[in-house]
Amino acid sequence: MTRGDFIARLRVGLGGLAPTQIEELVADYETHFAEGLAAGRSEAEVAAALGDPDRLARVLRAEAGLRRWEAERNPSAAANAVWAVLGLGAIDVLVLLPILLWIGGTLLGLFIAAAALVIVGAVLMVAGPVVVYGAPVAALVLAGLGVMALGTSLGALCTIISIGCTNALVWYGRFHMRLLKPALEV
Amino acid sequence: MAEAVQVQLKKGVLELCVLALLSRGDAYGYEIASRLAQGIEMGEGTVYPLMRRMQADGLVATYLVESTAGPSRKYYRLTDAGRASFESQKTEWAAFSAAVNDILEGAR
Numbered sequence: 001m002t003r004g005d006f007i008a009r010l011r012v013g014l015g016g017l018a019p020t021q022i023e024e025l026v027a028d029y030e031t032h033f034a035e036g037l038a039a040g041r042s043e044a045e046v047a048a049a050l051g052d053p054d055r056l057a058r059v060l061r062a063e064a065g066l067r068r069w070e071a072e073r074n075p076s077a078a079a080n081a082v083w084a085v086l087g088l089g090a091i092d093v094l095v096l097l098p099i100l101l102w103i104g105g106t107l108l109g110l111f112i113a114a115a116a117l118v119i120v121g122a123v124l125m126v127a128g129p130v131v132v133y134g135a136p137v138a139a140l141v142l143a144g145l146g147v148m149a150l151g152t153s154l155g156a157l158c159t160i161i162s163i164g165c166t167n168a169l170v171w172y173g174r175f176h177m178r179l180l181k182p183a184l185e186v
Numbered sequence: 187m188a189e190a191v192q193v194q195l196k197k198g199v200l201e202l203c204v205l206a207l208l209s210r211g212d213a214y215g216y217e218i219a220s221r222l223a224q225g226i227e228m229g230e231g232t233v234y235p236l237m238r239r240m241q242a243d244g245l246v247a248t249y250l251v252e253s254t255a256g257p258s259r260k261y262y263r264l265t266d267a268g269r270a271s272f273e274s275q276k277t278e279w280a281a282f283s284a285a286v287n288d289i290l291e292g293a294r
Contacts, residue, residue, distance in 0.1 A: 028215060028234040034257050035216035051229025063235050067242055 001047040003033045013057020017064055025060055062088055066170055078166045085173035096172075103165055110158045117151025200228070200236060201245075202279060205264065205272035208246065214259040237262060245271055 007026060014022045029050065036046035050056070065084030069077045082100075125144025129137040200222070207213060207221055215237065219230040240246045245268035252258045264272065 025234070025238075028260075029231070031257050031260070032216055032219065032230070032234075035214075035259075039216075049223060049229070050231035053231075056229075056231045056235075059232070060235050063239060067239075 001044060001053075003043045003047065006033075006047045006050065006053050009053040010057050013054050014061060017061060021064065058088055062173065066173070069166065069170060073163065075162075078162065081166060081170055085169055088173065096169075100169070107158055107162055107165075110154060114151045114155035114158060117154060118148050119151075121145065121148030121151060196226075196228075199279075200226070200232070201240065202272075202275045204233075204236065204240065205245070205268060205275065208262055208264045209269065209272050212261045212263040214251075214261050216259075218262065240268070244268075 007029060010026060010029060011022065014025060017025075032050065033043065033046050036049075037043065041049075047053075062084040065077075065080045069081035071077075086097075121144045123144075124147060125141050128135070128140035128144060132140065203222055203226065204218060207218055213221075215234060218237070219233040222228060222233060223230045237246065241248065241262075244265055246262045247265050248260050248262055250258050251261055
């Protein structure tokens with residue numbers, strides 16, 4: 001493989017990362033080639049010693065995804081981290097996939113239920129006294145608040161479970177795949 | 187399971203080796219990669235993600251040095267945290283490998 005082939009495949013594999021990040025990562029390998037050639041090795045020798053660019057790109061992308069999840073705990077970083085671990089394409093991921101889909105689907109359903117509860121509660125509280133004649137206003141408002149509180153707690157619970165699941169998957173990724181930070185830290 | 191443990195071992199040792207190399211003096215990426223590739227069986231390319239992770243963890247810091255021939259070199263040096271991590275990991279490794287060696291010797 002020539003230097004150009006290696007860098008091109010690395011770039012393709014890194015697709016999806018921020019352009020500045022891609023440039024930084026690629027620069028490391030460009031420098032490595034330059035140093036290797038200066039030391040008298042051929043492009044093919046340097047490329048062979050570096051290893052498979054597709055696999056390197058997957059590890060680099062997974063590491064970047066996991067670091068982002070550790071830094072910013074938001075849904076998009078979580079999706080990114082889950083995707084990155086799946087992208088490593090180990091065989092056990094195929095076993096995990098149905099379970100992941102099931103958990104993801106259930107959580108999504110619960111999130112929608114939580115949102116619906118909050119809306120129903122709000123409607124009950126605001127429109128209830130107008131629509132239901134003769135009903136005690138205080139009771140309707142309290143009932144509305146109660147339903148909204150239920151919806152909010154359900155949503156919070158789902159968030160905690162989602163974060164837990166993502167962390168578990170990241171740990172699994174660190175343990176089984178060739179990611180660089182050991183999962184077992186002393 | 188055995189393969190997962192081996193992966194864990196290699197990952198742990200790789201970091202310890204980089205810490206040891208840098209404890210003897212600052213080095214640039216190519217230097218670290220070729221030294222490690224000679225010693226442990228590993229792709230030279232793995233060094234770069236490892237260095238990025240160690241930098242993110244605050245174990246190493248970088249600085250650029252202009253080279254007379256070729257591109258400017260990114261040198262890595264140990265931070266105080268890196269030095270402390272090296273000392274503690276080295277002690278752990280010595281105790282662990284001594285215990286394993288004792289058992290291996292005894293088995294003969």
